[in-house]
Amino acid sequence: MHAITRSGWIEVISGSMFSGKTEELLRRLRRSEIAGQSVAVYTPAVDDRYGEATIGSHTGRQWEATVVDNEGDGPLDILDDDPAEVVAIDEANFFSDALVEVCNALADRGSRVIVSGTDQTFRGEPFDPLPQLMATAEYVDKLQAICSVCGEPASRNQRLIEGEPAHVDDPTILVGAEESYEARCRDCHVLLTGDRPEEERPFESAEADSAND
């Protein structure tokens, strides 16, 4: 916390998938631990890629975490825990907007809050609640990966279903890594649009169905 005001602050680490967000989060946590600060790490229940109670990078580094219900008011549970000096929340893109309130309440109480998450959906649209977190934070780092097609810096998340670009109507949430996503630049990012025959839809999209009602 700040010495004079005793308030904390929010740091956001964002950018495309594979850009090193989790590695950077783990680096900051290791440094906090070396400094002898108390650290609490949270991960959403939806993301079980690295085992339930850990956060993990694409290179295999891990850190123990508390699993939090990411839906609705679930993130508010974090406020019931004793406030740690450093509070880290990974995969912020899976949480509801309640996470913004939680991060601000923790910072008001004096914690250094480090939030990591990708800021764009596979469509290239803002991925809530990252825009709100980035606007409220004191510090924002936006990282880029390497475009899998051309090798330029990559800001976008290319979703691939059975090797083919995803369709604009596909659901927003699809947990995954290399098997379903690539980092791509603006120029190489591809999104299928237009009508598709029912049998070519790789999976049912609740969002598309409700939009068609």
Ligand SMILES: Nc1ncnc2c1ncn2[C@@H]1O[C@H](COP(=O)(O)OP(=O)(O)O)[C@@H](O)[C@H]1O
């Ligand atoms: N296209 C890519 N661009 C950059 N790094 C990549 C790419 N694909 C795989 N990687 C690996 O992913 C690591 C970053 O992993 P991670 O921190 O988990 O990223 P993020 O949390 O942003 O998804 C890199 O250090 C590199 O080893």
Ligand SMILES: Cc1cn([C@H]2C[C@H](O)[C@@H](COP(=O)(O)O)O2)c(=O)[nH]c1=O
């Ligand atoms: C673009 C996009 C991503 N996701 C999911 C896929 C992964 O499980 C995470 C991002 O992980 P990372 O640590 O940033 O590599 O988000 C999604 O559900 N929908 C999307 O549009």
Ligand SMILES: [Zn+2]
């Ligand atoms: Zn490219």
